[in-house]
Amino acid sequence: MSVSELFEEARTGLKSLFVGLGITGKAFCQPQVTVIYPKEEVDNLSTFRGHVELVGKEDDPSVPRCVACGACVKACPSDCLTILCPVPAKEGQEDAPVVMGPAPQKGSKTPGAVIVDFSLCSLCGQCAKTCPVDSLRFSDNPYMVALDRKEFRIDLMARLKRQAEEE
Amino acid sequence: MSPDLLSFDHPLTRLVVGLLCVFAFVGLNGLVLVWVERKVAGHVQLRPGPLHVGPYGLLQPIVDAVKLVGKQLAMPAGADKYLYWAAPLLAFAPVTVCFLPLPFDPDLAPMRLNIGLVLILAFSGLGVLSLILAGWGSNNKWGLLGAARAVAQSVAYEVPLLLAVMSVAITAGSLDLYEITGKQGGWPWQWYGVQNPLAFFIFLVCAVAETNRAPFDLPEAESELTAGFHTEYSGMGFGLFFLAEYANMIVVSGVAAALFLGGWQGPFMSGILWFLVKVYAILLLMIWMRWTYPRVRFDQLLNLSWKWLTPLAIIDLALVVIIKGIGG
Numbered sequence A: 001m002s003v004s005e006l007f008e009e010a011r012t013g014l015k016s017l018f019v020g021l022g023i024t025g026k027a028f029c030q031p032q033v034t035v036i037y038p039k040e041e042v043d044n045l046s047t048f049r050g051h052v053e054l055v056g057k058e059d060d061p062s063v064p065r066c067v068a069c070g071a072c073v074k075a076c077p078s079d080c081l082t083i084l085c086p087v088p089a090k091e092g093q094e095d096a097p098v099v100m101g102p103a104p105q106k107g108s109k110t111p112g113a114v115i116v117d118f119s120l121c122s123l124c125g126q127c128a129k130t131c132p133v134d135s136l137r138f139s140d141n142p143y144m145v146a147l148d149r150k151e152f153r154i155d156l157m158a159r160l161k162r163q164a165e166e167e
Numbered sequence B: 001m002s003p004d005l006l007s008f009d010h011p012l013t014r015l016v017v018g019l020l021c022v023f024a025f026v027g028l029n030g031l032v033l034v035w036v037e038r039k040v041a042g043h044v045q046l047r048p049g050p051l052h053v054g055p056y057g058l059l060q061p062i063v064d065a066v067k068l069v070g071k072q073l074a075m076p077a078g079a080d081k082y083l084y085w086a087a088p089l090l091a092f093a094p095v096t097v098c099f100l101p102l103p104f105d106p107d108l109a110p111m112r113l114n115i116g117l118v119l120i121l122a123f124s125g126l127g128v129l130s131l132i133l134a135g136w137g138s139n140n141k142w143g144l145l146g147a148a149r150a151v152a153q154s155v156a157y158e159v160p161l162l163l164a165v166m167s168v169a170i171t172a173g174s175l176d177l178y179e180i181t182g183k184q185g186g187w188p189w190q191w192y193g194v195q196n197p198l199a200f201f202i203f204l205v206c207a208v209a210e211t212n213r214a215p216f217d218l219p220e221a222e223s224e225l226t227a228g229f230h231t232e233y234s235g236m237g238f239g240l241f242f243l244a245e246y247a248n249m250i251v252v253s254g255v256a257a258a259l260f261l262g263g264w265q266g267p268f269m270s271g272i273l274w275f276l277v278k279v280y281a282i283l284l285l286m287i288w289m290r291w292t293y294p295r296v297r298f299d300q301l302l303n304l305s306w307k308w309l310t311p312l313a314i315i316d317l318a319l320v321v322i323i324k325g326i327g328g
Helices: A003-029 A071-075 A126-130 A156-166 B011-044 B060-070 B081-099 B116-137 B141-172 B177-183 B197-210 B235-260 B272-290 B298-327
Strands: A052-054 A081-086 A100-102 A113-117 A136-138 A153-155
Touching: A003 B011, A003 B272, A052 A156, A071 A081, A071 A126, A113 A156, A126 A136, A153 A156, B011 B060, B011 B081, B011 B235, B011 B272, B060 B235, B081 B116, B081 B235, B116 B141, B116 B177, B116 B235, B141 B177, B141 B197, B141 B235, B141 B298, B177 B235, B197 B235, B197 B272, B197 B298, B235 B272
Parallel strands: none
Antiparallel strands: A052 A136, A081 A100, A081 A113, A113 A153
């Protein structure tokens, strides 16, 4: 390293120190964003990332837009999504009871069950990003508490139905 | 006839009263600074900081202190008993002596010494000995590494610190802090810190390093050494190190205020108020820096001292000597 480079590095380094002080100094004067939780609560939770939930169709909010393609299951890095669809019956066995299998299944365009295991989810959002019909989004419930991790296996279809009924 | 022992003119009486006042001052400032530190940290990170214990969390440091006092004093097996317990005492004791030559006010300098500056530098050098003893006596590898770092860091930064201080001492022609303060004026352009900003800058950087404050807190670096030299200390063993750090901060801020910012002198109403304002401004700057900068790597720390600060301090000292020589 030449002498001029050395001095240039020292100059930019010194400048960065003052820039840093400026940033924290500004933060010092800004109003705090932390809320003293039990006494106060925030209401603008639109940017909050809760577990994923299904988006209903516009004409029937209790039916998901999901087409059971299984792209979200494939995209999920932590294997927390499960989509089950009816397996098409073999010829001659049309009367047999319906068996559910992992999506995608031939001929099935609606999911039988969508389950998210929130205890595994890292909230990366890959599922919502890859969904071709925008059927997944983050929920905004920050108050999720349970005593057992099994309670974090959430049936999203049932949840969507419940939400549609409440509206 | 020598003055009566009970009279305030007796040097021993003055020393005892001065030391008692210094202890009270250090203790009180420790409490205040802990609160300020946590509040500044909070506000820099856009959160409120302590707030539940007392109004604005003002009683929080007292609660912390009570908790510290209440904790059991433990010593690891295989530790050197005498060194282990001597270390925290040795960390705290010399710092109190450093307060004695500080001129708080024209009428309030606990001890006027014509070598006050040398006394402070000598006794603050003892601080590193306590870190070595703590690290060595703990029988713990993190403690030992912290102690080794403390030595390298302290030795590295003492050199430019002394050179920066020397340039001011030469300008003023004295080693007495009282006299150096008196040679400056009340207005900023009469301060040595404004007349010789390079020395002031070097002194500030070295002061932060010598007090083991972030970004130079490598002897205790919690991310790599758990807590460095004080890993094994509990309760007030740790508390004394903690208090010594704050006391050290006040000493270096006091020295900086006296040497570079005109001490007690202000444009109007000269007195202790100005001194405290300047000391607290520097303390606030040090706390502000702690919550801004990340910890440096050890080679960066040593490079900064040997490659930049020491040569700069030598150049500055040479310039001061030349100017002083020309000016007579």
